[in-house]
Amino acid sequence: MKWEDRPSGAVSMDGLELDVRKAVLDNAVKYEGTPSVKSVMNTLLGSRADLRSRAGEVKKLVEQIVEEVATMALDDQIAELRQIAPELLETPDVVESSQDKEPPELPNVDKWSKIVMRLAPFPSGPLHVGNSRMVILNDYYVKRYKGELILVFDDTIGSAEKVVETEAFDLIPESLEYLDTKIHKTVYKSDRLELFYEYAIDLIMKEEAYVCDCDANVWRTEHKIKGIACVCQSLSVEDNLARWEKMLDGTYPERAAAVRLKTG
Numbered sequence: 001m002k003w004e005d006r007p008s009g010a011v012s013m014d015g016l017e018l019d020v021r022k023a024v025l026d027n028a029v030k031y032e033g034t035p036s037v038k039s040v041m042n043t044l045l046g047s048r049a050d051l052r053s054r055a056g057e058v059k060k061l062v063e064q065i066v067e068e069v070a071t072m073a074l075d076d077q078i079a080e081l082r083q084i085a086p087e088l089l090e091t092p093d094v095v096e097s098s099q100d101k102e103p104p105e106l107p108n109v110d111k112w113s114k115i116v117m118r119l120a121p122f123p124s125g126p127l128h129v130g131n132s133r134m135v136i137l138n139d140y141y142v143k144r145y146k147g148e149l150i151l152v153f154d155d156t157i158g159s160a161e162k163v164v165e166t167e168a169f170d171l172i173p174e175s176l177e178y179l180d181t182k183i184h185k186t187v188y189k190s191d192r193l194e195l196f197y198e199y200a201i202d203l204i205m206k207e208e209a210y211v212c213d214c215d216a217n218v219w220r221t222e223h224k225i226k227g228i229a230c231v232c233q234s235l236s237v238e239d240n241l242a243r244w245e246k247m248l249d250g251t252y253p254e255r256a257a258a259v260r261l262k263t264g
Helices: 015-030 037-047 049-069 074-084 129-144 168-178 189-205 216-224 237-249
Strands: 116-119 148-153 185-188 209-212 258-261
Touching (some): 015 037, 015 074, 037 049, 037 168, 129 168, 148 168, 148 189, 185 189, 189 209, 189 237, 189 258, 209 237
Parallel strands (some): 116 148, 148 185
Antiparallel strands (some): 209 258
Protein backbone atom coordinates (compact mmCIF):
# COMPACT_ATOMS: atom_id res chain seq x y z
CA MET A 1 0.00 0.00 0.00
CA LYS A 2 1.44 3.34 -0.99
CA TRP A 3 1.58 6.24 1.46
CA GLU A 4 -1.16 8.22 -0.30
CA ASP A 5 -3.45 5.16 -0.41
CA ARG A 6 -3.61 4.81 3.36
CA PRO A 7 -7.09 5.41 4.81
CA SER A 8 -7.47 8.75 6.56
CA GLY A 9 -8.12 7.00 9.85
CA ALA A 10 -5.16 4.63 9.57
CA VAL A 11 -2.40 4.73 12.17
CA SER A 12 0.55 6.74 10.83
CA MET A 13 4.03 5.29 10.56
CA ASP A 14 6.23 5.56 13.62
CA GLY A 15 9.55 7.35 13.33
CA LEU A 16 11.63 4.27 12.59
CA GLU A 17 9.26 2.92 9.95
CA LEU A 18 9.14 6.31 8.22
CA ASP A 19 12.94 6.64 8.23
CA VAL A 20 13.32 3.12 6.82
CA ARG A 21 10.70 3.77 4.14
CA LYS A 22 12.50 6.96 3.09
CA ALA A 23 15.80 5.08 2.86
CA VAL A 24 14.27 2.21 0.85
CA LEU A 25 12.49 4.53 -1.59
CA ASP A 26 15.63 6.62 -2.01
CA ASN A 27 17.63 3.46 -2.73
CA ALA A 28 15.01 2.19 -5.16
CA VAL A 29 14.92 5.46 -7.12
CA LYS A 30 18.73 5.53 -7.34
CA TYR A 31 18.82 1.98 -8.72
CA GLU A 32 16.07 2.08 -11.34
CA GLY A 33 13.30 0.83 -9.07
CA THR A 34 15.11 -2.10 -7.45
CA PRO A 35 15.96 -1.52 -3.76
CA SER A 36 18.64 -3.55 -1.99
CA VAL A 37 18.37 -4.69 1.63
CA LYS A 38 22.16 -4.71 1.98
CA SER A 39 22.58 -1.20 0.60
CA VAL A 40 19.76 0.23 2.72
CA MET A 41 21.16 -1.38 5.88
CA ASN A 42 24.59 0.09 5.18
CA THR A 43 23.04 3.52 4.73
CA LEU A 44 20.88 3.37 7.85
CA LEU A 45 23.42 1.89 10.26
CA GLY A 46 26.22 4.02 8.85
CA SER A 47 24.32 7.27 9.45
CA ARG A 48 22.38 6.31 12.59
CA ALA A 49 24.54 5.07 15.46
CA ASP A 50 21.42 4.73 17.61
CA LEU A 51 20.09 1.98 15.33
CA ARG A 52 23.14 -0.29 15.49
CA SER A 53 22.03 -1.99 18.71
CA ARG A 54 18.68 -2.67 17.02
CA ALA A 55 20.17 -4.05 13.80
CA GLY A 56 18.08 -7.22 13.87
CA GLU A 57 14.82 -5.32 14.29
CA VAL A 58 15.83 -2.78 11.64
CA LYS A 59 16.77 -5.51 9.15
CA LYS A 60 13.36 -7.21 9.47
CA LEU A 61 11.63 -3.89 8.82
CA VAL A 62 13.94 -3.13 5.87
CA GLU A 63 13.25 -6.53 4.32
CA GLN A 64 9.51 -6.02 4.70
CA ILE A 65 9.51 -2.56 3.13
CA VAL A 66 11.98 -3.53 0.37
CA GLU A 67 9.66 -6.37 -0.62
CA GLU A 68 6.73 -3.95 -0.80
CA VAL A 69 8.54 -1.12 -2.58
CA ALA A 70 10.05 -3.51 -5.15
CA THR A 71 6.53 -4.23 -6.45
CA MET A 72 5.87 -0.54 -7.15
CA ALA A 73 6.47 1.13 -10.50
CA LEU A 74 9.44 3.53 -10.55
CA ASP A 75 7.12 6.50 -11.15
CA ASP A 76 5.14 5.55 -8.04
CA GLN A 77 8.31 5.22 -6.01
CA ILE A 78 9.40 8.70 -7.10
CA ALA A 79 5.96 10.13 -6.36
CA GLU A 80 5.90 8.74 -2.82
CA LEU A 81 9.47 9.82 -2.12
CA ARG A 82 8.57 13.31 -3.32
CA GLN A 83 5.68 13.31 -0.85
CA ILE A 84 7.51 12.09 2.27
CA ALA A 85 11.12 13.21 1.63
CA PRO A 86 11.33 15.69 -1.29
CA GLU A 87 14.82 16.75 -0.18
CA LEU A 88 16.16 13.34 -1.25
CA LEU A 89 15.19 14.06 -4.85
CA GLU A 90 17.06 17.35 -4.99
CA THR A 91 20.06 17.28 -7.33
CA PRO A 92 23.15 18.72 -5.65
CA ASP A 93 25.18 21.31 -7.49
CA VAL A 94 28.16 19.68 -9.17
CA VAL A 95 31.44 21.52 -9.02
CA GLU A 96 33.61 20.52 -11.93
CA SER A 97 37.29 20.20 -11.29
CA SER A 98 39.57 22.16 -13.57
CA GLN A 99 41.73 19.09 -13.94
CA ASP A 100 41.86 15.46 -12.87
CA LYS A 101 44.00 15.04 -9.80
CA GLU A 102 45.61 11.84 -8.59
CA PRO A 103 46.96 11.23 -5.10
CA PRO A 104 50.75 11.66 -4.85
CA GLU A 105 53.25 8.84 -5.12
CA LEU A 106 54.00 6.99 -1.90
CA PRO A 107 57.51 7.82 -0.62
CA ASN A 108 60.28 5.20 -0.75
CA VAL A 109 58.19 2.60 -2.56
CA ASP A 110 61.31 1.31 -4.29
CA LYS A 111 62.64 0.11 -0.93
CA TRP A 112 59.90 -2.50 -0.56
CA SER A 113 59.18 -5.60 -2.59
CA LYS A 114 55.44 -5.25 -1.97
CA ILE A 115 53.06 -2.57 -0.74
CA VAL A 116 50.85 -3.91 2.06
CA MET A 117 48.15 -1.79 3.65
CA ARG A 118 45.52 -2.48 6.27
CA LEU A 119 42.08 -1.34 7.36
CA ALA A 120 41.41 -1.73 11.08
CA PRO A 121 37.84 -0.67 11.85
CA PHE A 122 36.30 -1.20 15.28
CA PRO A 123 33.34 -3.57 14.71
CA SER A 124 30.55 -1.34 16.04
CA GLY A 125 28.50 -1.23 12.82
CA PRO A 126 28.94 -0.63 9.09
CA LEU A 127 31.56 1.73 7.74
CA HIS A 128 30.73 5.42 8.02
CA VAL A 129 31.85 8.32 5.82
CA GLY A 130 35.14 8.80 7.67
CA ASN A 131 35.98 5.09 7.29
CA SER A 132 35.08 5.20 3.61
CA ARG A 133 37.61 7.93 2.87
CA MET A 134 40.34 5.81 4.47
CA VAL A 135 39.17 2.68 2.63
CA ILE A 136 39.12 4.34 -0.79
CA LEU A 137 42.59 5.84 -0.32
CA ASN A 138 44.17 2.58 0.85
CA ASP A 139 42.43 0.63 -1.91
CA TYR A 140 43.67 3.14 -4.49
CA TYR A 141 47.33 2.71 -3.50
CA VAL A 142 47.09 -1.08 -3.26
CA LYS A 143 45.67 -1.26 -6.77
CA ARG A 144 48.15 1.32 -8.04
CA TYR A 145 51.15 -0.66 -6.79
CA LYS A 146 49.59 -4.14 -7.18
CA GLY A 147 49.90 -4.70 -3.44
CA GLU A 148 47.89 -6.35 -0.70
CA LEU A 149 45.07 -5.01 1.49
CA ILE A 150 44.38 -6.60 4.89
CA LEU A 151 41.15 -6.19 6.84
CA VAL A 152 41.93 -6.23 10.56
CA PHE A 153 38.96 -6.43 12.91
CA ASP A 154 40.02 -4.43 15.96
CA ASP A 155 37.85 -6.53 18.26
CA THR A 156 40.00 -6.45 21.41
CA ILE A 157 39.24 -2.91 22.59
CA GLY A 158 35.56 -3.34 23.45
CA SER A 159 34.23 -2.16 26.80
CA ALA A 160 30.97 -1.35 28.54
CA GLU A 161 31.00 2.01 26.77
CA LYS A 162 32.33 0.73 23.45
CA VAL A 163 30.39 -2.38 22.50
CA VAL A 164 31.33 -4.82 19.74
CA GLU A 165 28.30 -5.42 17.49
CA THR A 166 28.40 -8.93 16.02
CA GLU A 167 26.46 -7.77 12.95
CA ALA A 168 29.46 -5.59 12.05
CA PHE A 169 31.50 -8.66 11.09
CA ASP A 170 29.14 -9.03 8.11
CA LEU A 171 28.24 -5.37 7.56
CA ILE A 172 31.83 -4.16 7.19
CA PRO A 173 32.78 -6.64 4.41
CA GLU A 174 29.47 -5.80 2.69
CA SER A 175 30.37 -2.10 2.86
CA LEU A 176 33.79 -2.85 1.36
CA GLU A 177 32.15 -4.84 -1.43
CA TYR A 178 29.84 -1.89 -2.09
CA LEU A 179 32.93 0.35 -2.38
CA ASP A 180 34.49 -2.13 -4.85
CA THR A 181 37.36 -2.77 -2.44
CA LYS A 182 39.16 -6.11 -2.66
CA ILE A 183 40.39 -7.57 0.63
CA HIS A 184 43.24 -10.06 0.30
CA LYS A 185 43.29 -11.25 3.91
CA THR A 186 41.11 -10.89 7.03
CA VAL A 187 42.58 -10.89 10.53
CA TYR A 188 40.82 -10.82 13.91
CA LYS A 189 42.98 -9.27 16.63
CA SER A 190 41.35 -11.51 19.23
CA ASP A 191 42.91 -14.50 17.45
CA ARG A 192 46.38 -13.03 18.01
CA LEU A 193 46.28 -12.26 21.74
CA GLU A 194 48.90 -14.86 22.63
CA LEU A 195 51.27 -13.29 20.10
CA PHE A 196 50.62 -9.82 21.58
CA TYR A 197 51.32 -11.21 25.05
CA GLU A 198 54.63 -12.65 23.87
CA TYR A 199 55.70 -9.28 22.46
CA ALA A 200 54.64 -7.50 25.66
CA ILE A 201 56.74 -9.82 27.83
CA ASP A 202 59.69 -9.50 25.44
CA LEU A 203 59.55 -5.69 25.60
CA ILE A 204 59.31 -5.74 29.40
CA MET A 205 62.30 -8.13 29.62
CA LYS A 206 64.31 -5.77 27.38
CA GLU A 207 63.29 -2.82 29.61
CA GLU A 208 61.66 -1.19 26.62
CA ALA A 209 58.18 -1.27 28.17
CA TYR A 210 56.68 -1.07 31.65
CA VAL A 211 53.36 -1.64 33.41
CA CYS A 212 51.84 1.63 34.56
CA ASP A 213 48.99 1.88 37.08
CA CYS A 214 48.87 5.68 37.21
CA ASP A 215 45.48 7.29 36.65
CA ALA A 216 45.18 7.62 32.87
CA ASN A 217 44.18 11.30 32.91
CA VAL A 218 46.94 12.21 35.38
CA TRP A 219 49.51 10.29 33.35
CA ARG A 220 48.41 12.06 30.15
CA THR A 221 48.42 15.60 31.55
CA GLU A 222 51.26 15.43 34.06
CA HIS A 223 53.67 13.03 32.36
CA LYS A 224 53.02 12.45 28.65
CA ILE A 225 52.35 16.09 27.72
CA LYS A 226 55.08 17.47 29.98
CA GLY A 227 57.60 14.77 29.04
CA ILE A 228 58.15 13.77 32.68
CA ALA A 229 58.49 10.07 33.50
CA CYS A 230 56.06 8.65 36.05
CA VAL A 231 57.29 6.55 38.98
CA CYS A 232 56.20 3.35 37.24
CA GLN A 233 58.78 3.81 34.49
CA SER A 234 61.67 3.22 36.92
CA LEU A 235 60.37 -0.12 38.23
CA SER A 236 62.55 -3.21 37.83
CA VAL A 237 61.91 -5.92 35.27
CA GLU A 238 60.78 -8.23 38.09
CA ASP A 239 58.26 -5.70 39.40
CA ASN A 240 56.91 -5.10 35.92
CA LEU A 241 56.52 -8.82 35.26
CA ALA A 242 54.67 -9.20 38.57
CA ARG A 243 52.35 -6.36 37.55
CA TRP A 244 51.88 -7.99 34.14
CA GLU A 245 50.68 -11.20 35.82
CA LYS A 246 48.22 -9.14 37.87
CA MET A 247 46.84 -7.67 34.64
CA LEU A 248 46.21 -11.18 33.30
CA ASP A 249 44.76 -12.75 36.46
CA GLY A 250 42.28 -9.94 37.08
CA THR A 251 43.94 -8.44 40.17
CA TYR A 252 43.95 -5.16 38.32
CA PRO A 253 40.38 -4.17 37.33
CA GLU A 254 39.69 -3.15 33.73
CA ARG A 255 41.65 -0.03 32.71
CA ALA A 256 43.54 0.12 36.01
CA ALA A 257 46.89 -0.67 34.35
CA ALA A 258 48.48 -0.43 30.92
CA VAL A 259 51.69 -1.56 29.25
CA ARG A 260 53.49 1.54 27.98
CA LEU A 261 56.54 1.83 25.76
CA LYS A 262 59.57 3.75 27.01
CA THR A 263 59.89 6.40 24.34
CA GLY A 264 62.30 8.81 25.95
